[in-house]
Amino acid sequence: MEDDPCEKDAVVLVYSTSHALRAEKVLREAGIACKLIPVPRHLSSDCGFCVRIRRRDVPTVLHALAATRVEFDGIHEI
Amino acid sequence: MAKTDRITYLDNAATSWPKPPEVAAAMMHCLEEVGASPGRSGHRLSVEAARVVYGTREAVAELFHVADPLRVVFGANVTEMLNLVLYGLLRPGDHVITSSMEHNSVMRPLRDLERQGVEVTVVECSPTGFLDPLDVEAAVRANTVLIVLNHASNVVGTLVPVAEVGRLARRHGLLLLVDAAQTAGAYPIDMEVDSIDLLAFTGHKSLYGPMGTGGMVIGDRVDLARLKPLKRGGTGSRSEREEQPDFLPDAYESGTPNAVGLAGMSAGVRWVLSRGVQAIRDHEVMLVQQLIAGLRQIRGVVVYGGLEAKHQTATVSFNIDGVDPGAVGVRLDEEYGIMCRVGLHCAPAAHRTIGTFPAGTVRFGLSALTTGEEIDRAVTAVQEIAGRHGGRRSL
Numbered sequence: 001m002e003d004d005p006c007e008k009d010a011v012v013l014v015y016s017t018s019h020a021l022r023a024e025k026v027l028r029e030a031g032i033a034c035k036l037i038p039v040p041r042h043l044s045s046d047c048g049f050c051v052r053i054r055r056r057d058v059p060t061v062l063h064a065l066a067a068t069r070v071e072f073d074g075i076h077e078i
Numbered sequence: 079m080a081k082t083d084r085i086t087y088l089d090n091a092a093t094s095w096p097k098p099p100e101v102a103a104a105m106m107h108c109l110e111e112v113g114a115s116p117g118r119s120g121h122r123l124s125v126e127a128a129r130v131v132y133g134t135r136e137a138v139a140e141l142f143h144v145a146d147p148l149r150v151v152f153g154a155n156v157t158e159m160l161n162l163v164l165y166g167l168l169r170p171g172d173h174v175i176t177s178s179m180e181h182n183s184v185m186r187p188l189r190d191l192e193r194q195g196v197e198v199t200v201v202e203c204s205p206t207g208f209l210d211p212l213d214v215e216a217a218v219r220a221n222t223v224l225i226v227l228n229h230a231s232n233v234v235g236t237l238v239p240v241a242e243v244g245r246l247a248r249r250h251g252l253l254l255l256v257d258a259a260q261t262a263g264a265y266p267i268d269m270e271v272d273s274i275d276l277l278a279f280t281g282h283k284s285l286y287g288p289m290g291t292g293g294m295v296i297g298d299r300v301d302l303a304r305l306k307p308l309k310r311g312g313t314g315s316r317s318e319r320e321e322q323p324d325f326l327p328d329a330y331e332s333g334t335p336n337a338v339g340l341a342g343m344s345a346g347v348r349w350v351l352s353r354g355v356q357a358i359r360d361h362e363v364m365l366v367q368q369l370i371a372g373l374r375q376i377r378g379v380v381v382y383g384g385l386e387a388k389h390q391t392a393t394v395s396f397n398i399d400g401v402d403p404g405a406v407g408v409r410l411d412e413e414y415g416i417m418c419r420v421g422l423h424c425a426p427a428a429h430r431t432i433g434t435f436p437a438g439t440v441r442f443g444l445s446a447l448t449t450g451e452e453i454d455r456a457v458t459a460v461q462e463i464a465g466r467h468g469g470r471r472s473l
Contacts, residue, residue, distance in 0.1 A: 015315055015316070015323070015325055015328075016117065016313065016314065016315035016316075016323070016325070016328050017116070017117030017124075017125070017128040017132075017314060017315070018117065018128070018131075018132055018135070018148055018327055018328070019148065019325075020128075021128060021129060021132040022132070022146075022147060022148055025132075025136075036125060038120040047117075047314075047315050048117075048119065048120045048314070049117075049120070049125065068145075068146075069146065071325065
C-alpha cells in the first residue's frame, strides 16, 4: 500500500499487540496487504498498535479474520 | 581423578544441556538488537520484541498442533503454570483426581488446596509407574472437575496413556490438565488427538530453551471466566481499565515477560521441529534400550520402571544393591565426570509407588544430543562402581 499514496486506508483495531500480530499473520497468509502501525491519534484503542489495510480490502479482511476466529475491536477508515 | 576432565551430562530430566547453539544465538540477538519491552510501547523495537514473543507462541502452537497461537500463555516454568490451573480452577467442595506418580509441582499445591476444602483422590499406579485409566474412571465423582496427570514420570519415565484418560475426561465432562515437563518436545503431543484441555510445559528440558521459561496451552473447552489468573497487573493492553483483561493471552500474562528467555525457547522449539519430534523420540528410544540392557546385565543393579523403552521417556532410574544412591552419584561425578541426579527427584509419591522411598534412586536423563558412546561410558562406570562396592551397605 506504500506504493500508492492516494490509496484510501482503514485500520483494524485490536485488543493487544498479540492480537495485532495474529491479525497481521492471518491477513498476510490470505494474501492481503497490511502493516502494523501505531493507532492514529483520533482513534482510541486498547492496544497501541493496529493493522493498516486498504479500504477496498475490508470485506476480504472481515472474511479472513472471521474464518480464523481472530477477535478485533473494529475497523475504521482513516 | 584424571577421568573427570570429560563431562558426560546425563541430568537432562532436570534441565537439558548442552543446548543447540541456535538457542544462545537467539538470546544474544534479543538482548543486543531487540532489547525493548514487548508490546508495551509504540516504537519499532517494542514491536520487534512482541514479534519475538509471538513467534514463540507460533512455534509452540505448531509443536502441539494448536490452531490459534494466542491460546499459548507463557510463564516462568511448568510449576507456575500448574499452580495457575490448580489454584485458578479448584474451589472448596470441588474434587480433583491425580496419580501416585506426580511430582511435587502438583502434589504440594493439591495438598494445600486439600486443607482449603478441595477433595483430592490420588489414584495408585503400579510399582512400574503404570496408570490404569479404569482406576481414574472409577474415581470420578459428581463433584469432580479436573484430572491432573504427569504425562511421564520424572523418576522412571513411565508414560501415562493421556489420550485414553482424555477421552474418559470428555465423556464425564471433566477437564484434563497434563504436566508435560518430561515429554514436551521429546514425545509427540497433539492437544486435539490426545483430548488435552490444559497442557503445561517447561522450556528448559526437551524444548532446549533456557531456565525461567515455560508455558501452557489453554484448550477451548476451558471456561476462562472460571480460570482465575495467578497474578494480575500490567499487560500493555486495556491500560485505561483497572480490571484485569479477560482475553488470551493477556489474562494470564501480567508483568514484563522474559522475552530474552522466550527468544531462546523459540529457537529451541524450532530446533526440535526441524529435527522432528518423532526422530528425537526414535533416537532416545534406541539409547534407552541400550542403557536398560547395559544396566540390567550388571550384577547387583536394579533398574526401575517398565523396562520397555517404547513405554517410557529417556529417563532411567536404578540402584546398586546395598549402595546409597547419593554415594553412587558422587563416584559418578568425581571419578567418571558423569552428571546425574540422585535421591527423591522432588517426587516422594512416585518413589513410594516404585518402592524406593526414602533413599531414592540414581537417575540418568538422556536428551536428543546424548550419544551411544556416552551410554557405553555410563554403563561401564556403573559396572565398575558396582564391582567395587556392590553388596556393601555403604561406601
